[in-house]
Amino acid sequence: MLKMTDKKERILEVALRLFALEGYANVPTSKIAKAADVSEGLIFRHFGSKEALLDAILELGIEQVEHFVAEVKQETNPRLRIQKVIQLPLLVTREHEEFWKLQQSIKYHNPELATKYRQSEVFQSLVKSVEDAFSNLKYQNPKAETQLLMMIITNLFTIVEQEDLIIKEAFVKFVQSKYEE
Amino acid sequence: MLKMTDKKERILEVALRLFALEGYANVPTSKIAKAADVSEGLIFRHFGSKEALLDAILELGIEQVEHFVAEVKQETNPRLRIQKVIQLPLLVTREHEEFWKLQQSIKYHNPELATKYRQSEVFQSLVKSVEDAFSNLKYQNPKAETQLLMMIITNLFTIVEQEDLIIKEAFVKFVQSKYEE
DNA sequence: TATATTTGCAAGTGATTACTCACTTTTTAA
DNA sequence: TTAAAAAGTGAGTAATCACTTGCAAATATA
Numbered sequence: 459m460l461k462m463t464d465k466k467e468r469i470l471e472v473a474l475r476l477f478a479l480e481g482y483a484n485v486p487t488s489k490i491a492k493a494a495d496v497s498e499g500l501i502f503r504h505f506g507s508k509e510a511l512l513d514a515i516l517e518l519g520i521e522q523v524e525h526f527v528a529e530v531k532q533e534t535n536p537r538l539r540i541q542k543v544i545q546l547p548l549l550v551t552r553e554h555e556e557f558w559k560l561q562q563s564i565k566y567h568n569p570e571l572a573t574k575y576r577q578s579e580v581f582q583s584l585v586k587s588v589e590d591a592f593s594n595l596k597y598q599n600p601k602a603e604t605q606l607l608m609m610i611i612t613n614l615f616t617i618v619e620q621e622d623l624i625i626k627e628a629f630v631k632f633v634q635s636k637y638e639e
Numbered sequence: 640m641l642k643m644t645d646k647k648e649r650i651l652e653v654a655l656r657l658f659a660l661e662g663y664a665n666v667p668t669s670k671i672a673k674a675a676d677v678s679e680g681l682i683f684r685h686f687g688s689k690e691a692l693l694d695a696i697l698e699l700g701i702e703q704v705e706h707f708v709a710e711v712k713q714e715t716n717p718r719l720r721i722q723k724v725i726q727l728p729l730l731v732t733r734e735h736e737e738f739w740k741l742q743q744s745i746k747y748h749n750p751e752l753a754t755k756y757r758q759s760e761v762f763q764s765l766v767k768s769v770e771d772a773f774s775n776l777k778y779q780n781p782k783a784e785t786q787l788l789m790m791i792i793t794n795l796f797t798i799v800e801q802e803d804l805i806i807k808e809a810f811v812k813f814v815q816s817k818y819e820e
Numbered sequence: 821t822a823t824a825t826t827t828g829c830a831a832g833t834g835a836t837t838a839c840t841c842a843c844t845t846t847t848t849a850a
Numbered sequence: 851t852t853a854a855a856a857a858g859t860g861a862g863t864a865a866t867c868a869c870t871t872g873c874a875a876a877t878a879t880a
Contacts, residue, residue: 465858481748483664487838497859502839504857563747565799566740567662602805602813609794610787618746624783632783646828667867678829683869685827 466504468494471553474515478556481563482512509571512564516571519557520578526550527584536591540637543588543607547614548630558615607637647685649675652734655696659737662744663693690752693745697752700738701759707731708765717772721818724769724788728795729811739796788818 472494476485487508491498505511526546533539550558565572575581585604592600610633617626624632653675657666668689672679686692707727714720731739746753756762766785773781791814798807805813 478747481664483662484748486836488836498838499840499860500858503859506839508838559747563744566659566744566797567665569799599813602810605805605810606791606814609791613790613794618750624786629783629786632780633787668869669867679868680830680870681828687869689868 465494465496465500469496469501469504469511470515470518473511474519474553474556474560477512477515478559478563482560482568487511512568513571513574515557515560516574519554519561520575520580522554522557524580527580530584531587536594537637537639539591540588540607541634543584543611544614544630544634544637547611547617548627550615555615558612562612562616646675646677646681650677650682650685650692651696651699654692655700655734655737655741658693658696659740659744663741663749668692693749694752694755696738696741697755700735700742701756701761703735703738705761708761711765712768717775718818718820720772721769721788722815724765724792725795725811725815725818728792728798729808731796736796739793743793743797 469490473485473490476490476493487501488498490511491501501508501511505514526549530539530542530546533542561572561575585608588607589600589604592603597603614626614630614633617623617629650671654666654671657671657674668682669679671692672682682689682692686695707730711720711723711727714723742753742756766789769788770781770785773784778784795807795811795814798804798810804810
């Protein structure tokens with residue numbers, strides 16, 4: 459990979475944070491520029507357009523998930539593997555969390571970009587590895603089982619404060635208990 | 640309730656559809672006006688601001704859910720009640736589905752408005768009624784159990800086409816099977 | 821019928837938007 | 851060292867945005 463200049467990195471970081479927090483459509487490039495302390499023109503010099511910037515952010519996010527996915531896949535005991543997947547939302551950094559939030563928030567209105575992740579090799583291989591685990595454990599419907607679990611995990615990643623919400627750690631444990639022997 | 644003029648109704652309908660489909664921030668009031676075949680000014684005459692229009696849409700959505708919630712609550716057999724809740728996403732009209740999508744899509748960036756629904760009497764009473772059912776069935780952790788189920792159902796409402804997605808009906812049945820004896 | 825209120829429109833308004841351009845500074849490389 | 855390439859700036863620009871205003875038509879009320 460090419461060495462990335464400081465300012466380019468900063469634009470990516472700041473934009474991820476702002477997009478995740480306030481929504482892609484609600485964040486003007488001028489605000490990103492100010493927060494990253496660069497000129498607005500530089501954003502377009504580096505990325506060409508606001509949407510291309512979003513695309514670059516997602517690309518980067520996918521890369522960063524790779525390490526965690528590898529960790530999960532390397533676990534050969536199917537039951538332990540499932541426990542590990544469920545635990546992913548707890549292991550993740552702040553930036554990862556922002557990445558997932560962004561992911562979810564663009565799901566409906568930038569579907570091409572959102573599916574980019576779901577269709578990425580990383581994600582697909584994670585799905586497959588979960589499916590294999592369920593198959594090995596003789597679950598009756600491994601595909602549906604996988605879909606349900608992935609849905610739950612995606613939500614775990616992006617849990618936001620709610621009245622009366624059971625805290626993340628406790629809830630993760632609860633979900634794990636559903637997949638014990 | 641006051642009789643609502645044709646055009647006011649049309650604005651609400653069209654705005655709901657567009658907001659759900661393209662996202663609140665991505666839909667200009669001019670587009671709503673054109674699609675509803677009214678002048679743009681009329682939107683502001685009736686609702687005052689774009690955000691107030693969104694608010695009115697959510698208010699209306701909450702009202703329309705009431706009927707379904709009543710149906711669920713009236714079921715006294717706890718196991719059947721849970722089955723009924725899970726089936727909600729299948730019974731719902733196109734407009735309901737749009738309402739849920741809108742709900743989800745504003746979750747992150749208009750939290751005040753989004754929590755309006757979660758904190759509404761309708762939703763709270765639905766949650767409580769599910770919690771009671773789990774309690775009656777002697778589930779160990781009825782609160783967490785409820786939270787998990789509500790999470791799943793919310794997702795069922797808003798399922799969008801995905802590669803390899805198990806179709807909604809089949810998936811609903813699968814989820815139901817998880818809560819059988 | 822007369823009048824007051826509501827409903828409606830077309831043509832604005834200033835602010836904000838994504839993006840461009842002409843230019844300077846820094847870095848790379850021969 | 852020098853020239854070319856890349857990184858960076860700041861002042862634009864046209865388009866678009868939510869919203870306003872002044873006035874007309876429709877409707878309700880007396």
